[in-house]
């Protein structure tokens with residue numbers, strides 16, 4: 001019989017990965033972490049502070065993954081950690097209602113309420129139900145949409161990622177895009193047939209799908225701005241067209257703000273489009289990542305009459321042993337309280353400096369590329385023009401990314417290990433951190449220039 005307990009924590013990335021491969025599929029607990037698309041041994045992280053993370057070997061990196069979003073204020077922000085400690089000291093969870101859940105919901109609803117000087121109050125959501133992951137939030141949003149409309153079909157966009165529930169993996173972004181697979185095994189044809197996938201930013205495809213199936217469509221689900229196939233923002237007014245088209249046919253719009261929520265602006269992507277004069281009315285909005293401040297927490301919000309269809313008031317069932325966990329809601333609330341206007345001014349500035357520096361270095365080495373933007377989020381595509389949909393996002397020199405990624409890593413910068421992921425900056429990315437990223441730009445650009453496509 002094999003005994004795994006050696007009593008010793010791995011001290012190198014190689015040893016950690018070797019041991020992980022024995023006990024965990026692919027050595028990781030979420031696929032993109034495995035470095036499959038960039039090659040090499042994944043880095044096992046031991047700690048993070050501000051804009052930096054440190055691996056088990058003691059090597060420090062400027063971090064542009066940001067926990068895939070939650071690290072809005074940087075790693076281990078003192079106020080967030082203090083809130084977590086205080087909550088932990090009161091107990092880890094009760095499986096009963098607790099006041100932190102109310103406070104977090106109030107914070108979120110406040111952020112999603114805008115009072116323009118020259119118009120009526122605008123509310124992005126009226127009620128919020130807390131769950132533990134973005135996957136649960138979107139899964140529940142779909143069930144609610146079906147419950148509210150009594151209709152079966154769901155429309156999603158190719159390249160959009162909404163978590164890993166059965167109905168949402170067809171032609172999805174994130175890990176599905178990274179691994180270059182069309183979807184997932186283990187999903188019944190009956191389930192897959194309930195999801196219609198159309199190209200993003202395509203008004204004609206949208207009109208056609210509603211002309212053909214309009215009275216059977218429960219909802220359109222969209223990333224408020226797509227950022228799981230690289231960053232591909234909606235065309236101006238596209239979200240409004242989605243809302244109007246859905247509503248004209250008695251269907252709902254689900255805006256997935258799991259990534260953009262509390263990042264694009266204090267009020268997420270919804271707030272950005274309100275400010276830019278292209279407001280849209282989503283019926284349901286999903287949140288994750290930042291809302292938990294780094295702990296497992298997510299939520300779905302929307303119009304009260306729809307949210308009230310959830311149990312215990314209504315017939316749509318949803319529940320969770322760990323939902324609204326008191327430590328997670330305290331951490332999330334501390335993060336939201338800590339993210340004032342200065343944070344939302346800092347993020348685009350620092351993102352712009354990093355992107356410009358990398359872009360100049362790539363240009364100097366003659367590497368065809370473009371930087372795509374959605375608010376303060378960006379990603380680099382190895383093609384000349386910014387893509388508008390998944391097919392265009394895939395039509396790039398993806399083989400340049402692996403060498404680029406590894407050169408950055410060697411020079412102390414940790415990027416998302418996939419060409420299809422957005423890069424995350426934080427309020428903690430100061431001049432020193434940015435300088436370290438820019439110092440890595442030229443070697444990384446040279447590595448990208450020297451790359452050759454796999455045969």
Ligand SMILES: *Cc1c(COP(=O)(O)O)cnc(C)c1O
Nearest residue numbers: 133134135161162163258259288
């Ligand atoms: C990350 C993400 C999800 C899934 O959230 P998990 O917490 O990983 O389940 C859903 N939608 C979008 C837009 C995301 O970026």
